[in-house]
Amino acid sequence: MLAPGVRWFDDWFAVEDVAPGVIAIGEPRFHQINWNYLILGSRRALLFDTGPGVRDISIAVRALTTLPVTALSSHMHFDHTGGLAKFRNIAMADLPELRACEQGGWFCAADELYRGFREGMVWTPVKVNQWLPIGSRIDLGGRVMELLHTPGHSTDSVSLWDAEANLLLAADYIYPGSLYAQIPGADLDAYHDTAERLLPMLREDTAIYCAHGDPDDHNTRRAPRLSRRDVSDLASSLTRLRASNDRPTTWPVNERMSLLLWDAAFASWQRQ
Numbered sequence: 001m002l003a004p005g006v007r008w009f010d011d012w013f014a015v016e017d018v019a020p021g022v023i024a025i026g027e028p029r030f031h032q033i034n035w036n037y038l039i040l041g042s043r044r045a046l047l048f049d050t051g052p053g054v055r056d057i058s059i060a061v062r063a064l065t066t067l068p069v070t071a072l073s074s075h076m077h078f079d080h081t082g083g084l085a086k087f088r089n090i091a092m093a094d095l096p097e098l099r100a101c102e103q104g105g106w107f108c109a110a111d112e113l114y115r116g117f118r119e120g121m122v123w124t125p126v127k128v129n130q131w132l133p134i135g136s137r138i139d140l141g142g143r144v145m146e147l148l149h150t151p152g153h154s155t156d157s158v159s160l161w162d163a164e165a166n167l168l169l170a171a172d173y174i175y176p177g178s179l180y181a182q183i184p185g186a187d188l189d190a191y192h193d194t195a196e197r198l199l200p201m202l203r204e205d206t207a208i209y210c211a212h213g214d215p216d217d218h219n220t221r222r223a224p225r226l227s228r229r230d231v232s233d234l235a236s237s238l239t240r241l242r243a244s245n246d247r248p249t250t251w252p253v254n255e256r257m258s259l260l261l262w263d264a265a266f267a268s269w270q271r272q
């Protein structure tokens, strides 16, 4: 089930060292097959996404590092935020739709952002310790992660960019497989705009790690990885789609990706 170089942490979490100080923590037995990322600096660590919470990811994280850990979610969907309440240090992207979820010091993601009702899941209220403005440079000690707003899949999606390591953690913005643009909050204009903003930053050899992904050619699992060309293919496939004036429910991107669509994803194009 796991590709060479990927190891089981227990019978649920799979662990892969994807770059120096960057550990992917996968959940290949969960139906969404999530990949979360633990980024280690010299002074502290950042956990980018906490999985669906079916199992307690904090146990794996504590076994992997003794550094103080801050948890940050790429967006509020249930499969990325389920373990958030297991962490004492929680950072959140400072976006208006997320600020609106905080009341009396407690953060509860709105249903349309969380979408856990689809799986019978209920949000656990959390205290946010830190609101990070978009563009924040998160200094972990010897490693700086820049917080990018990357809407498309959802309005509240963020990614992390490590310029020095030439590494993008793209979360659900882009991944090998079917991109979910058939859900509330998905928007094709935002997908295209995000690609146009990312492309000048990315190099041919930039490693883009993703939060989901199809198995590899040997039908085994490893942290899903894409490259700049995939972002560029996404941008050009969106340009073709817009020019076609078509409203399909699926649209090919390249041999690794396609878009799943519904009418609402086209709304911003229709308004223009």
Ligand SMILES: [Zn+2]
Pocket: 075, 077, 153, 154, 172
């Ligand atoms: Zn998502």
